Each structure stands twice: as structure tokens, then as C-alpha cells.
Amino acid sequence: MFYWVMKHIVVGPLVLGIFRPWVVGLEKVPENGAVIMAGNHLSFIDSIFLPLIMRRRMVFLAKSEYFTGTGLKGWFTRTFLTAAGQLPIDRSGGKASEASLNTGLAVLGEGTILGIYPEGTRSPDARLYRGRTGVARMVLEAGVPLVPVVMVDTEKVMPIGTRVPRIRRVGVIFGEPLDFSRFEGLEGDRFVLRSVTDEIMYELGRLSGQEYVDVYASSVKEKRAGLSR
Structure with a gap:
């Protein structure tokens, strides 16, 4: 009930009224x-x-860190993210990655829509980067349809490093659902996982028109951070 009230009465109308996103599909x-x-x-x-x-x-x-702030700002951040459908998890890697997978599968087990970013992190320059295979493992283990969706111009509203969004319209484009049932039972095959992931990234690139870079975005960020020291 809290989620519904915040989304449909408090946060949703305010954000959508200000930014007026256009939607296709x-x-x-x-x-x-x-x-x-x-x-x-x-x-x-x-x-x-x-x-x-x-x-x-x-x-x-x-990331669970988004929910740990203190004071009025921390409360507002937690309330806003909860209203926007965010679920806190530990994304530090290792056992945390397995826990994240299990959390995602539990969400899907409830019949809910689960959002995933195959790139694993935000693009550092608005290009599309190599996808990580966690999304493939998730879709094969859950046996559910996958819908590709691309955001348009959101990096112009809130670039990396900024705290206050700029007011301008953004777009959202949904693609046709992708069916990977032909790979049922092969979620342990790393070649299958890479093939499924690459198919997803191809569709995201087709829908978005972004330039594709066949390296991980996190590697680019780490390299740039090292050069700036």
C-alpha cells in the first residue's frame, strides 16, 4: 500500500509532471x-x-549504500527510492553476487517485474558497453521472458557526478520480448551465457542507436580513475 501511494500520489505525478517523458512500446x-x-x-x-x-x-x-543515509536527507532518499521500486542489496561481489542472484530470483518468483542493467554500471560516455552474463543466468534459471528497454537522454538530465537534475524531456523505448527457452537447462554453460548476453546487448544497441564498445564499462572507469591520480 505504501508503495502504491508513493508512486501514484506523491512521487510519480511530481516527477512525471516535471520531466514529461515520452514512451514508445x-x-x-x-x-x-x-x-x-x-x-x-x-x-x-x-x-x-x-x-x-x-x-x-x-x-x-x-546498492544498499543508497539506503543507509542519516537524518532528513537519508529518510527522503530511502522514501524516494522505495517509491521508485528500489530494493537494497549488497553489490560488493563474491558471495554478495550470489545473494543478489537469489534475491532477483525471489522477486521473479513473486510474479514481479525485475529491472537489470547488463552493463553492470552506468556508461561513462553514453556508449553501450559489453554486458555481464549475470542477466543471462538469471533469465535462464527463472525461465521468464526478457523485455529490452532503452533510456534516451537521461545522461543529459543527470550526468555522472552531478547531484541536481536538469529539467528536460527523456525517452523510454521498449522492444519485443526475447525468448531464450531454447537454452533451458544450460545456465551453467559459459558459452551459452555469453551468447544470450550478447543477443540482449545487440537488441539494446539496435533500439538505442548507441555506439557499442566490446569492453566492460567498469574497466573503462577504472582506467580513467587511474589516469586521473
Whole structure:
């Protein structure tokens, strides 16, 4: 009930009224049942806009650090992220990665829409980077449809490193659901996982028109951080 009130009465109307996002293909999202929503990742606000325009409840797995702030600012951040469908998880790697997978599978087990960014982190320069195979393992283990979705111009509203968004319109484009049932039972095959992931990234690139770079975005960020020291 709290989620519904915050999304439909408090946060949703305010954010959508200010930024007036345009949307293409929302009808391609299944009306019921578990769905994985795999998207490009241009800005922190991708995870805000997408759940707010959905007709159904949608959950993103967000860094737990976003929910640990103190005082009025911490309370507002937690309330806002909860209203936007964020679920706190530990994303530090190792056992945490396995826990994240299990959390995602639990969300799907409830028949909910789960949002995933195959790139693993925000693009440092608005290009599309190599996808990580966790999304493939998730879709094969859950056996659910995957809908590709791309955000348009969100990096211009809130570039990396900024705290206050700029007011301008953004876009959201949904693609046709992808079916990977032909790979059922092969979630342990790393070649299959890479093939599925690459197919997802190809579709995201086709929908977005972004230039594709066949390296991980995190590697580019680490390299740039090392050069800036």
C-alpha cells in the first residue's frame, strides 16, 4: 500500500509532471507474470523514471549504500527510492553476487517485474558497453521472458557526478520480448551465457542507436580513475 501511494500520489505525478517523458512500446510488456526488464544504463535516474512509467510494479536491485543515509536527507532518499521500486542489496561481489542472484530470483518468483542493467554500471560516455552474463543466468534459471528497454537522454538530465537534475524531456523505448527457452537447462554453460548476453546487448544497441564498445564499462572507469591520480 505504501508503495502504491508513493508512486501514484506523491512521487510519480511530481516527477512525471516535471520531466514529461515520452514512451514508445509500453504495450509490449506482458500484463502479468514475472518479467526481466534489461536496459541500458546512462544515468542514476534511469532507475527512477522506468518504474514510475510502468503500469505494473517493478523492482530494481539497488546498492544498499543508497539506503543507509542519516537524518532528513537519508529518510527522503530511502522514501524516494522505495517509491521508485528500489530494493537494497549488497553489490560488493563474491558471495554478495550470489545473494543478489537469489534475491532477483525471489522477486521473479513473486510474479514481479525485475529491472537489470547488463552493463553492470552506468556508461561513462553514453556508449553501450559489453554486458555481464549475470542477466543471462538469471533469465535462464527463472525461465521468464526478457523485455529490452532503452533510456534516451537521461545522461543529459543527470550526468555522472552531478547531484541536481536538469529539467528536460527523456525517452523510454521498449522492444519485443526475447525468448531464450531454447537454452533451458544450460545456465551453467559459459558459452551459452555469453551468447544470450550478447543477443540482449545487440537488441539494446539496435533500439538505442548507441555506439557499442566490446569492453566492460567498469574497466573503462577504472582506467580513467587511474589516469586521473
